Amino acid sequence: MKRFEELFAPHMDAAYNLARWLTGNESAAHDVVQESAFKAFKFLHRFTDGNAKAWFLTIVRNESYNWLKASASNRWIAIGDEISEDDLALSHSQTPELYAMHAEDAKRVQQALRALPPAYREVIVLKELEDMPYKDIAKVVDIPIGTVMSRLARARTLLKLELLKLHNHE
Structure with missing residues (x-):
């Protein structure tokens, strides 16, 4: 139990952040x-005494996708859900990057991130919000480093496009 706590307790916030996104x-x-x-x-x-964060986040990623598959038949229920001000405030406290932004900007970034396909969303979250190195992202997502870099570049482009769409709709 002590070894588990030492290895994985420091990564619970990162695990929650990845699972939430x-x-x-x-x-x-x-x-x-x-x-x-x-x-x-x-x-x-x-x-075996490797990178505990990458090992744990790999499990979190797999479980997140298992949840998505299991809930796919009930997906229509969640589509209409909107972010309440309370949820927005809660997410601010959990992601320091978004906390520093104005509430409306944070809401736009969250909407844009949610619009990205999961494969792109996960690399953005792992790199930009969790500040993981490319090699660790490659372990978590189980793709080559080159694919991580190209997927991240594509994800950033898609995120910019989503942000522009949201901005133009105002």
Whole structure:
């Protein structure tokens, strides 16, 4: 138990952040992180003193996609959900990058990020919000470093386009 806490407790915020952005659902993110922590604990014997954050976030990523697949048939229920001011304030406290921005700008960035396909959203979250190196993102997402870089470049372009669309609709 002590080894688990030392290795993974420091990465719980990053795990929640990734799960929240991938699932698009705060409650699901909590469930995903809890299930991921359980699996990390259960399979701790398989972790061989590598990068604990990358190993744990790989589990979180996989669990997030499992949640998305399982909830796909119920997806229509969540489409109409809007971000309340309380949710916006909560997300500000969890992502320092967004906290510094004006509330309206933060809302636009969140909307634009949610509009990105998950494959692009996850590399943006891991690089820009979690400040992970390319090699660690490659481990988490299970793609080559070159693909991480090209996907990140594409994700940034798509994010800019989404932000422009949102700006032009005002």
